[in-house]
Amino acid sequence: MPRPLPLAGRSPAASAAPSVARVLRRLALGATAAALLASLTPAPAGAATASTARDGAGGTSRAGEPRAPREFVALRDVAPTVRQEIRYFTRHDFVGERVDGYRQPLCLLTRDAARALRTAQRQFLRQGYTLKVYDCYRPQRAVDHFVRWAEDLDDQRMKGEFYPRVDKSRLFEDGYIAERSGHSRGSTVDLTLVRLPGLPTRPYVPGEPLTPCYAPRELRFPDNSLDMGTGYDCFDTLSHTLDPRIKGEQRANRLLLKRGLEAAGFENYAAEWWHYTFTPETFPDTYFDFPVSRRSLGGR
Template identity: 70%
Template sequence: MTRLASALRALAATAATLLAVTAAAPGAAGATGTSATSTGSGVSEPTAPDEFVALRTVAPTIIQEIRYVTPHNFVGEPVDGYDQPLCILTRPAARALQRAQWKLLRQGYSLKVYDCYRPQRAVDHFVRWAKDLQDERMKPEFYPQVDKSRLFADGYIAEKSGHSRGSTVDLTIVKLPAKPTRPYVPGEKLVPCYAPQGERFRDNSVDMGTGYDCFDTLSHTDDPRIQGERRANRQLLKSTLADVGFTNLPEEWWHFTHKPELFPDTYFDFPVSWRSVVGR
């Protein structure tokens, strides 16, 4: 059995589950082509333009761990606008990730996405949280060495995000066969995101030197303190994505934008949900 065949076999159960979810998604039986959908309360929500797709419909073997729909993030609670654990991207970005995934599968790895399209209301949630200097419940894990009053000045939080344009993704690499990520328990003891891999929150990613969303200079992709296997893992992610048109943000090893962007000047606010991409 070839390495690619072994990798595909290791992902078969995951893919089948994801495809089942896709088939059962709300509204999957009939897209309407409208620009807004009505929620159960009768309030209309914006929907995504036709150029957006759910990544699962393009590259179902890519693992998804959408952090902002859970309380395990720097805010400490589910983030506004994340209605379902779903990666939505512009179609060119999704297809590029599909090509990157095939490259990694041949080497015994899989991509795993943490965040994709991010609605403006989520960014607004981050801004409100950053201005509340009393709320530091997640500081021990995500920004242990950064004064919260400096999150804007140091560039960790901003009022606009490239994620809201639809071609930016946060992701990592997982060695196959993928081990399950242990559940996060709200209130559990938090460990700094830059602690050794065996001590910080373990999420089945290869060792990148820090956890995801670690507000620390160690998260800079080419930080000279990151060496050996951890540096090699970062370079594997960076080079694989560069080959399919993604550019890395130097301050965050996990952050990549597909170029050219379809919507370089538009910040969308439709919610992260199946309804946004199949109920239009």
């Protein structure tokens, strides 16, 4: 969601893992997890990759668009097994349309944040889960789109799912919408966990009946993720990570995600179970506006 997070110290990183083969034998993971873990084996020292070969700083493209500084990478180049369901590239979001600045369904992050996600992913794969990201870097033009939408009180098309109990006129006052977002700094990510092998989530059909994001799992819009008690981007206090009304398996799932990400250096925003920031941030005071696109990384 759009509110920035406070800067805080980095949590201890996860300790070095034993060899992939030994872990797989010990935990008896299936072929799916084995293949995913193998694909996360680091490249030899000094090897050039798409995420490390860039040099230079951010600037402007020939078309006049802002470009990402060299510290940004595509998550797929660093942690290819992390699943991506970039909601703001679709119409299944609280706005009800593709959000400005999302040219491709792509997760861009600072290199440090992407590497930390790779560390967390390795640990989750050993437990039979995979991370799935909903949103990563978010350009300022997307945040501006949210602000315009929030100011248009007549546009209530997605209320039935994303903010059933919140009057749209209070979205700013209640903190659900703001003029700046920590996502625009490049080290914040919205994500969840999927139990392997995990079938894809079905596509959203614009105009289909909406169900409250806090409804029981079997009634909510289907998601292949673990049951976290609410859907993603649910404007409701039930989305608070440690809300006492969330109990049993739902609470355990939130804590599983939280502990795994904290071990890799991320900090949770307490009002949203899905929202994590890697600390220390690479750009703690800079809000970028380059589009979500491979071209923003220089085409690499």
